[in-house]
Structure formats: C-alpha cells, structure tokens
Amino acid sequence: MAGGKLSARQKMINLMYLVFIAMMAMNMSKEVLSAFGLMEAKFASANIATTDRNETLLADLEQKSEEKPEEFMIPASKAKEVSIASEKFYNYIETLKSDLLKNGEYVIDPETGKLPFEAMDKTDILDEAWFTGDRFTKKGDEVMANINSYKSEIRTILGEDIKYSKALKSFEELFSTEKESNKDGKKIEWLNYHFQGFPAIASYTKLTAMQNDVKVTEAGMMNLFLGNVLTDAVSLNKYQAIVLSDKSAFFAGEKFQGRVVIGKYAKVPPTGLSIGGQSIDLTEAIDSTGAARLDFNVGGVGEHEIDGKFTFLEDGKPLEIPIKGNYVVVPRPNSATISADKMNVVYRGVVNPMTISFAGVPDNKVSASGAGLKKGSGIGKYTMVPTSGREVAINVTATLDDGSKVSDKAIFRIKDIPKPSGQIAGQIGTAKLPRNNVEIGRIEAVLEDFDFDLPLTVTGFKIKVEGKPSVTCSGNRLNGAAKSALRSAKRGSQVQIFEIKSRSNGPAIKPASPLVIELTN
Structure with missing residues (x-):
C-alpha cells in the first residue's frame, strides 16, 4: 500500500491507514487479554468459595463418623483421602502459576490485587519451560506426571465399588489427557494443545480453571459419599438374608438347626480382632465387604467353639462385640476303605x-x-x-x-499260627552244604511271610544220615552221635533233619517242616 508510483500525499495517507489498523489490532488484543484476566479472577473467586464449602462438608462427614461410625466412618475416611490428594495437586498447580509470573516478571498490583492482564501477552514462557521440539522438557514431564498421579490417587480411593462408577467416569472425562486434534486435524499431545503458543494470561487462566476442576471434583465426592451413606442407612434393598447355623457340620439323618436374620455387613473398620486370645492382623483379615476372614488350624475330630471379640470405636470409646460360634471337625478323607471280605x-x-x-x-x-x-x-x-x-x-x-x-x-x-519252616545257614527246605557247615550249623524254625514279630527258639530235632539210624538231638545243634553219623556219610549223600520242635513267648507252635541237605564234600 505504501509502495509503488504514488504521490507523497498518497503514501502518507496509506501509512496512516496502516498505523490505524495496527492500533485497532493492538486494542483488540488488549481487550482479549483483559477478558482472560476477568475470567481468571472469577475462577479464583469460585475456588475460594468452593474450598470453604468443601471444608464444611468434610467436617460434617467427620462429625457423623463419630456419631454413627458403622454408617459414616468409611465414607468420611474416603472423603479425607480425597481432600488430601486434591489439596496436594491444587498446591502443585499453584507453584506452576507462581513460576509463570516469576519468569514473565509479572507483578500483582498491591492496591487492586489484580494481575497486569494487558501486559501478559508473552507466549514463550511456558513454551521454553515445558516444550522442546516435539517432546516435553523435564518440567513438562513433571506436569504430566503430577496430573496422572492425582488421577491414580482418586481411582484408588473410589476403588471398584459400583456406586462410584458414574462419578469415576465423570472424573476421568474432566481430567482426560488424551491427544487433541488441532485446526489442521492433526493429533497432538494434550499439554501442547492447551498450553503451547498461548499468551501468558491465557495459560495462567487455564491453570486456575484446572484448580477449579479439582475443587469441583472434591465437592462432588463429598456429596457423593454423604448421599450414598444416607441411602444405605434407610433402604432395605441394602440388606440381605444371612443364614446362621447352630453348627457348621451335621450328620446324615440329623435335623438342620439354625436361624435366618436380615442384616448387612458393617463397612466400619474395626480397631481390633482376636480369636481364642490371639490377635488377628486387620490389614489382612478385613475384606472389601467389611467382613473378617478367619484363618487358623482346626482342632482334632469333634465339635469345637470359636470364641473371640471385635473391637470398634464408638463415641471415642472402644466398643467390644463378642464373637461366638462353633464348628465340627470330621476326619480328612485321605485314604479309601478297601477290605477283602474273607480276610478279616x-x-x-x-x-x-x-x-x-x-x-x-x-x-x-x-x-x-x-x-x-x-x-x-x-x-x-x-x-x-x-x-x-x-x-x-x-x-x-x-x-x-x-x-x-x-x-x-x-x-x-x-x-492259629502257621507251621514254621526248618532252616540252616539261611537255607530253607533243601540245601547244599559242606559237611563241616552242617556239623557246626544251627537249626532254626522261621515263620515265612508272617506279619507279626514272633521269634521262635528250636528245642529239639531228629537227624537221619543215609545208612544210619536216626538220632534225636536236644536244642538247636547236632550232638556227638549225630556228628559221628554225619562223618561216616559219603559225598553227595543226603541228610534229613525233621520233627523240628520250637517254642515262642506266646502260643504253642507246630513242628517245622523238614530240611533235606546234600553234602558237597
């Protein structure tokens, strides 16, 4: 506009137009910056008011937990956890806002308490602090880590309880950090989309808005815990039939005896639990329903009693609830019963x-x-x-x-005790032995394949050598006559030992079966 073959007057007019347009753009930019500032002030004011309301709700829940711990202790405990997690994240965001003001050298007006909105037009403060190329700086990673940590803490506090599912879904949507589509339709990181290239006042306002999301989340959780507790306390739909048997085992043919009551599991954390005088670790015993799971070695076969106590805190004082029960122990089926009908x-x-x-x-x-x-x-x-x-x-x-x-x-x-067998030198029935081994050997009677330990002592026997009359011996060794007859026997001839008599420390024993010995020399 100001170039070309124009007169000096026309060039001056065109230049004035350029200046005028620039001035209009500058004025509009300042109006936009001021609008962001006014919005930030409203968010900040809302945060103060919400903080006060949240403190009141938390105090109300804590008061109710002392008055009715069986109904309000767990919700109050969860509310306290939400408050702590939210305050930690809120304060972290406040440090980001302080860093932004410090790095931009922005000072709050001591008289009005306002930020210099129109001067907060720099875009490079967070760009340099949080981003480097297409990646995050260490500070940028820290920002995302704190957001994700806050989300994780809230998820853990709410747990998997179905009555908190809608609140958890809303929370996830409010603090979603999924990638966003820019004006060109390209997917970019959530942090880049919301904070990269924006004027300082816009980023500052967004951080205050995020703090407002934290406060609103906290308020919603407080009301959620309070509302759900009231529903649980008055609705019979929350109760269930519980069967209480007089004992935990019955014999076939017996009548079942017990009671059916309407009740519900108390989700009130106890302060103590003991069974049979032994203290139980509450961190491992209490499940998600508030029930205490018992795990101990049972006694011997028969009926046994369970004696213990639950300890709760009510009105600031310990309240003991006795535990009474019984159970029956029957033998563990660790073997089959197998019998031969004819073998009793x-x-x-x-x-x-x-x-x-x-x-x-x-x-x-x-x-x-x-x-x-x-x-x-x-x-x-x-x-x-x-x-x-x-x-x-x-x-x-x-x-x-x-x-x-x-x-x-x-x-x-x-x-009766079975008939024993004659034995010499460890051989039964028939044997091949040198003449000397027979002469000095000891005659024994043994009960083969008999399951009882019944030792036998030989008291006498007869010996017959081929061609010689039989000789009667006392005890369990050959006498002189028997040895003389043995010495006259030829090699390969047979020697019979029979009518082997023995005794036990109990019943009478039949004579043992005879021995036939072939002489090997």
Whole structure:
C-alpha cells in the first residue's frame, strides 16, 4: 500500500491507514487479554468459595463418623483421602502459576490485587519451560506426571465399588489427557494443545480453571459419599438374608438347626480382632465387604467353639462385640476303605494291632469291646489277643453331639499260627552244604511271610544220615552221635533233619517242616 508510483500525499495517507489498523489490532488484543484476566479472577473467586464449602462438608462427614461410625466412618475416611490428594495437586498447580509470573516478571498490583492482564501477552514462557521440539522438557514431564498421579490417587480411593462408577467416569472425562486434534486435524499431545503458543494470561487462566476442576471434583465426592451413606442407612434393598447355623457340620439323618436374620455387613473398620486370645492382623483379615476372614488350624475330630471379640470405636470409646460360634471337625478323607471280605483275620495267641474309629466322632466318645481287646496308646489304637474259639466279634459304640448313640460291629476269624519252616545257614527246605557247615550249623524254625514279630527258639530235632539210624538231638545243634553219623556219610549223600520242635513267648507252635541237605564234600 505504501509502495509503488504514488504521490507523497498518497503514501502518507496509506501509512496512516496502516498505523490505524495496527492500533485497532493492538486494542483488540488488549481487550482479549483483559477478558482472560476477568475470567481468571472469577475462577479464583469460585475456588475460594468452593474450598470453604468443601471444608464444611468434610467436617460434617467427620462429625457423623463419630456419631454413627458403622454408617459414616468409611465414607468420611474416603472423603479425607480425597481432600488430601486434591489439596496436594491444587498446591502443585499453584507453584506452576507462581513460576509463570516469576519468569514473565509479572507483578500483582498491591492496591487492586489484580494481575497486569494487558501486559501478559508473552507466549514463550511456558513454551521454553515445558516444550522442546516435539517432546516435553523435564518440567513438562513433571506436569504430566503430577496430573496422572492425582488421577491414580482418586481411582484408588473410589476403588471398584459400583456406586462410584458414574462419578469415576465423570472424573476421568474432566481430567482426560488424551491427544487433541488441532485446526489442521492433526493429533497432538494434550499439554501442547492447551498450553503451547498461548499468551501468558491465557495459560495462567487455564491453570486456575484446572484448580477449579479439582475443587469441583472434591465437592462432588463429598456429596457423593454423604448421599450414598444416607441411602444405605434407610433402604432395605441394602440388606440381605444371612443364614446362621447352630453348627457348621451335621450328620446324615440329623435335623438342620439354625436361624435366618436380615442384616448387612458393617463397612466400619474395626480397631481390633482376636480369636481364642490371639490377635488377628486387620490389614489382612478385613475384606472389601467389611467382613473378617478367619484363618487358623482346626482342632482334632469333634465339635469345637470359636470364641473371640471385635473391637470398634464408638463415641471415642472402644466398643467390644463378642464373637461366638462353633464348628465340627470330621476326619480328612485321605485314604479309601478297601477290605477283602474273607480276610478279616486275627491270629491266636499273638498281639494283633487294630485301629478302631467312628467317622466324624472324636476318639474320646468312641468305645469298643471284644474278647481279648484292649485300648492301646494313641487315637483309635487297640490290641487284641484271641485265645479260644474260631471267631471273635468287635462291637463299637459312638456318642454323638446330641447325646444319642450309634453302634456297629465286625466279625473276625481266629486262625492259629502257621507251621514254621526248618532252616540252616539261611537255607530253607533243601540245601547244599559242606559237611563241616552242617556239623557246626544251627537249626532254626522261621515263620515265612508272617506279619507279626514272633521269634521262635528250636528245642529239639531228629537227624537221619543215609545208612544210619536216626538220632534225636536236644536244642538247636547236632550232638556227638549225630556228628559221628554225619562223618561216616559219603559225598553227595543226603541228610534229613525233621520233627523240628520250637517254642515262642506266646502260643504253642507246630513242628517245622523238614530240611533235606546234600553234602558237597
């Protein structure tokens, strides 16, 4: 406009137009800056008012938690956590605003208390502090980390409770940091979209608006906690039927006995819990419903009592609620019951070990009787020494928890001790031995494949060498006559040892089966 082949007058007129347009642009820019400043002042004023209301709501919740801890303690605790997290993030944003004023050398008017809105037109303050090329500076990363930390804290406080789902969704939308589309339709980072290239007053106002979002969030949470508690306290929809059985195990044929009550789980954090005099760690015992989960080793078979107490804080004083209950322990099914119908056998004259029990009944309430049966040491342990007859009956009686008695019995066959086998030098039945080994050897009687420890002592036997009359020996070794006959035997001839007699420390023993020995020299 001011160039070309124009007269000096026209050039002056054109120059004046340029100056005029520039002045109009400058005036409009100052108006926009002032508008941002006025908006910031409104947000700041709203933040002060909301802070006061939030403090009142929190104090109200804390008061109610003292008056009715079973209904208000947990919501008040959550509200306190929200308040702490929000205040921390609010104060962090305040440091960002202070840094912006300091780096721009902006000073609040001491008389009006206002910012120099029209002078806050610099765009490079946050650009240099938060951004470098297409990445964030260390400070920019710090800003995003604090925003995400605040969001994470609120998520954790609200948890997965369904009644907080809508509030959590609104919170996520309010503090969304997803990428935004710029005027060219290109996706850019949230921080760049909202703060890069803006005048200082615009960024300052946005930070104050973010503080307002924090205060509004805090207020919403306070009302949410208070409103949900009131609904829970008066609505029967929040209650449920709870079955309380008189004991936790019943025998087949017994009648179920118990109670059904209408109640709800108290989501009030207790201050103490003990079972059987042992203190329970509350951090691990209390679940999300407010119920306490018990985890301890049960006692022996039979009925046991649970005795303990819950301790709560009410009106500033400890309130103890007794815990009373019982449970029944039945034997763990760790083995199958397998029996051969024809193998219920006991042996005459020896100590037969037995285990006798009644499923689900403790040992001290079980009694057993039978000929030769005695109670041993240990749970369910007995011994039996049958003497006469071919059968013995064992009768068992158990006393149940209600005082009634049940009985059962089993029949066992009585068998004699089996016939032992003759043995010399560890060989049974037939053997090949040098003449000298037979002469100095010891004759033994052994019970093969017999499950009882029943040692036998040989008391006498007869020996027959080919071509010689039989010789009777006492004890378990050859006498002089037997040795003389043995020495006259030829190599390869057979020597028979028979009518081997023995005794035990209990029953009479049949003569052992004979030995046939072939001489090897």
